[in-house]
Amino acid sequence: MSVTPPSAAPPGAGAPPHGPRRWLGLVVAVALVSGGVAYAVEQRQEDARSRPTATVTPPTIRPNQGTKPPSKTAAAIAARRVAIDTILLRRAKAVRTVDERLFLQDVDPANAKLRQAQKVLFANLVEIGFQEIGYSQAEERFDAAAAREHGPSTYLVRVLMRYQIPNVDLTPVTTELGYTYVNRGGRWIMADDDDLDKDLGPGAHQEAWDLGRIEVHRGPRVLVLVEKGDTQRGRTIVAEAAEGLTQVTAYWPRRWRGTVLIAALDETEVRDARFSDEDVESAASAGSTFSSLPGQDTADGTVAGAYIVINPKERDRVDEILLSHEITHVATADLGGYEPLWLAEGAAEYVSWRGIEAISGPGEVGKWEQEIIDDALPALPALPSDAGFYQNTADVYGVSWLAVRFLVSRLGLPAVEELYEDLARHGTDLASRDRILLTRTGFNEASLWVYLKEYEPQR
Ligand SMILES: [Zn+2]
Known part of the structure; x- marks a missing residue:
């Protein structure tokens, strides 16, 4: 019943598999994204100095035609930009008009593996039924291995996919991709779709539709994605999610009318969820969607909502209890x-x-509450902080639950919900958090802890 935060660091990078769900996760994500951009720019400049025409001049531009080299290069770059823009427009149109031939038109005809993967992706995108979908070029990137593999015309570009799934995404959201194009005989074609993956932000190119053929199950306010053929599971999760939604509606006052997306795939890494580490015990994760990615317009980005990802090992045990926890995260995600x-x-x-x-x-x-008071509370020195929350071996979930039970008993549920909303929107730093908490409850985190330790539930 835990949540896996955006785990920004790649596996094996020395960072723990879990970080605080947003805050710290986002900070690291920003560092990675902006670091990546800086690296790419540096590399591009380096590349431009050492091989001025290798990566920017398509074969159609011949030297010595009377055009000065700088404008020729600029013209080639402009032409390439227009060509790739056109390809990306075609790609989005192909999904909207359900035209597989059009979708594959710009994919390397000699690369059977890539074409097959793109066919699967196309089928998934169509089945999800996007209300809006578009692709745009961000900045050029350089990757030595990709350049070696694909030759001198290699153009590696970070691509932003902007989309909206009806009812799930209340605003259009953005996810990142990296596409490799090459110029063959004067025509640009897609040569690869994963050369840049390692340099993108957490969860990039790992959306549920990127990983293999899926099956979509729909219920009222529920969209479940399972492996193709895993039909019974899809139906079961739709039913459990409906129960979970009913509970969130009954027990959390905020009116949230969205649709929940739940991915239950046979994959340990979906979006920013990583269940591959053996010490990861999370049964599920609620990971953010962004209307603006971290580093795109602001450092933190703008959270639009969240999707739920189920740990593949726990797929048989998905129930309304687990889902009501995760759906509470989803139903509060867009607050900030x-x-x-x-x-x-x-x-x-x-x-x-x-x-x-x-x-x-x-x-x-009542029994569980008493166990938290007797056993878990004395094991902690203070309210669990964001840093290390998910690594903490103490029962931080139990103590957090107790703190909310305590606040509800003192202030009533509507006031706690308003506190949540204010903090989610405006608690951008510790000073703001303490000010909001103090204004709305009369406690700061330190005095809340003192009172929590003396809490005797009325039963
Ligand atoms: Zn959680």
């Missing part, structure tokens, strides 16, 4: 994501335990 993790996880646990209480009565919840 600046709330402290103890509040985010505490609220999600609060909702899912209210669901358990409705099924099994107050006894079990």
Whole structure:
């Protein structure tokens, strides 16, 4: 019942598999994205100095035609830009008009493997039924291996895919890709789709539709993506998600009318979720979508919502309890994501335990609450901080849940929801957080902790 945050560092990079769900995750993501851009620019300049015509001049431009070299190069770059823009427009149109031939028109005819992968991608994109889809060129990137593999005309470009899934994405959102184009006989074609993956932000080119043929299951306010042929699972998860949604609606006051996207694939890495590490025990993850990516317009980016990804090892155990926790994250994601993790996880646990209480009565919840007070609380020195939250071996989820139960008992649920909303929108730094918390509850985090330790639930 945990959440896997955007894990910005690649596996094996020395960073822990989990980081705080947004905050720290985003900071690292920004560092990676801007680092990548800086690297690319540096490399491009280096490349331009050492091989002035190798990467920018398509074979159609012949030297000594009376055009001065600088303008010739600029003209070649401009021509290439227009050619790739046209290809990307065609690509989006192909999805909108369900035209596979058009989608494959600019894919290397000699690369059977790439064409097959693009066919699968096309089928997935069509099946999802985007309300809006478009691709645009960001900046050129350089990769020595890609240049060696694809030859002197290699053009590696970061591409922004902007799309909107009906009801799921309340605004258009953006995801990153890296495409490799080469000029063959005067014509630009796509030569590869993954040369840049390692230099992109977390989760890039790992959307659910990027990973193999999927099957889409729909219910009211639910969209479930499973492996092609995994039909029964798709139906089961739709039903469990409907129950989970009912609980979130019943136990969390914020009116959220969106549709939940849940990916339950046989993949350990989907979007920014990474379940491949053995010490990752998360059953599911709620990872952000962005209307503007971190580093695109602002350092943090703009969170638009969240998609749920299920750990492949836990796919048989997906139930309404797990999903009500994750859906609480989704139903609060578009607020901004600046709330402290103890509040985010505490609220999600609060909702899912209210669901358990409705099924099994107050006894079990009361027993669990007492165990947290007796065992988990004394093991911590303070409210769990964002840093290291997901690495903490203490029961930070239980203590976060207890803190929310305590606040609800003192202030009432509507006031706690308003606190959540204010913090999620405006808690951009520790000073703002403390000010909002103090204004709305009379506590700062330190005094909240003191009172929490003396909390005796009324039963
Ligand atoms: Zn969670």
